Amino acid sequence: MAARKPVRWHIGVFLAPAVLVYTAIMIIPLFGTLNLSLYNLDGQNRIFVGLANFVTLFGDPRWSGAFWNALYNNFWFFLIHMIVQNPIGILLAALLSSPKLRMSAFYRTAIFIPTILSFVIVGFVWKLILSPIWGIAPGMLDAVGLKALFAPWLGKEEYALTTLALISVWQFVGIPMMLIYAALLSIPDDVIEAAEMDGLGGWAQFWKIKLPLILPSIGIISILTFVGNFNAFDLIYVAQGALAGPDFSTDILGTFLYRTFFGFQLQLGDPHMGAAIATAMFGIILVGVCLYLFGIQTRLRRYQF
């Protein structure tokens, strides 16, 4: 009889720190929030109400109106990131990885720097740039004779959210750029050489050889963008305040959650409804990530070199 396999203690030992920290600061609070959403106050006592908070959130016209407005705005925010940030990130990465480009390290750093800035600085600086009173945007447009194009974008219902999304794109375009750049660098030279031997160059080479090889990275970027956008809060709060003006046109799930959970001005906080919104956000992100993992990730073709 063969000797029993030794117990592999090291697995547990190496997993323990991450498991403990994650359990303490992520998993327990997450279940605490899910649990909180099933309770409400009856006078001064906390009582179990089942799904009543969710019935209010989706059934009451005011709550559901605010929720769907925030969700719609959030999708628009995400869409702008997907159609502006990620293509630009890929384009920048493709340019950077071109061996003919000079000073690519400088461009790489310069484009990545906004990512490490605080939201407060980004929000404040852009508010100043776009300010109709002190901003440099009206002056710059005036210098090229396009003053007529200027509008107080952050104060107009129809533009404010798109403007904020583009500010966020400006801040975070460095992340897809870096990830794609790394993916492009990892393509072996012999594959590229083989393509060149077969007469593929320039755009055709990018579309037929490089793009299929970086698709898994694009997938990861998309899901990171999705999770990041549906958890977003800071930029809107800094630029427009918790009421997400004008007229809630920049209200996303994060600001809606903040107003409800912590209260605002004379509105007192309601942790139970807040937890219900947080649970709904968790559900939306979970569904989105699952769709990606099972619908797209498993179908992506991977290449081994």
Added chain:
Amino acid sequence: MTKTFRFALLASTLLGGAASAQDVTLTIESWRNDDLTIWQDTLIPAFEAQNPGIKVVFAPTAPAEYNAALNSKLAAGSAGDLITCRPFDASLELYNQGHLADLTNLASMANFSPVAKSAWQTDDGAATFCVPMASVIHGFIYNKDAFDALGLAVPTTNAEFYAALDAIKADGTYIPMAMGTNDQWEAATMGYNNIGPNYWKGEEGRLALIKGEQKLTDPAWVAPFEELARWKDYLGDGFEAQTYPDSQNLFTLGRAAIYPAGSWEIAGFNAQATFAMGAFPPPVAAAGDTCYISDHTDIAIGLNAKSPNAEAATKFLEWVGSAEFATMYANALPGFFSLNSTPVEMQDPLAQEFVSWRGKCQSTIRSTYQILSRGTPNLENETWNASANVIRGSETPADAAKRLQDGLASWYDPQK
């Protein structure tokens, strides 16, 4: 091993505690971050000189975050000993939850009239939980130099008000009125609740609204929105994205002629503006009409019920209720008018102008603060949004009023 370690930790905290036990440190929670230097340089040294052994720290939060931050701190038990109280329901709720101590028996409470205390009492008036500090008065501050240069008289009626605005606009040197809608609250506080009392007749309308005898869709409550809608043409370019500090700067830099104001601006404006300033109360419909002003009981200070330094904190509160504090505070912060029954001599001419309206106009408080902002949707917060929408022109006055009324009626029984 761990036990020894824990004891060592515990012992060190005890020692640390013992070392500083001679001095009690009181922490004040406040939203008045603009007043930090006045507390540190004037008010706190005066108190500390009289009360050796008590140290006071003024620890303000940004105004927009104050309520949320304070509620979280109180719930977590990490809030300061002294709590600056918002008027009416926000503080009443804190008292009901047991976060604020009952101060009814404080000796200095005798220095305040029932009206002064009403903002920090239970509905039946049985318990008072904050020591009243000050009220703020709404009106308009104007650039005297600009008015003189254009030969304009100070408007008293609505017609004169718009005539002055038209004249300033036609001249083109100044932006007629400095206000933006980005931060929303100015539109409601310095717009709707500033001019409104003249239409709903101050306390008469406010109390009728609470009793359910009037509705927000009544002409008296829609009229202020109709006026706000007219303001749009007199605001600066791009006012939609103009923030509150932008408006303050536009006025103090001398680029705007009229500023819809609260008296709390006086200290800051005196420091910033290089021109002469004056003030006028909200204009009335016809000459000779009774004028109404918003004289809002705005700020008070209470005791955190869980404070370990209750004795020292009570001493501090007695001092806040004294005539000495009232004089010091009202002069250090012109524009925050003392609620103390002892008359306070004020040096600042602009502050004197504001307070003189108490003699000729009827005082009221902001219509949305008492009782009507207890539910969801919150009437005060909705009014911010509605006022900003009306000024921007994205909602008609009638629609805005109807939305507010529907929201109020959805939870407030007397309005159903």
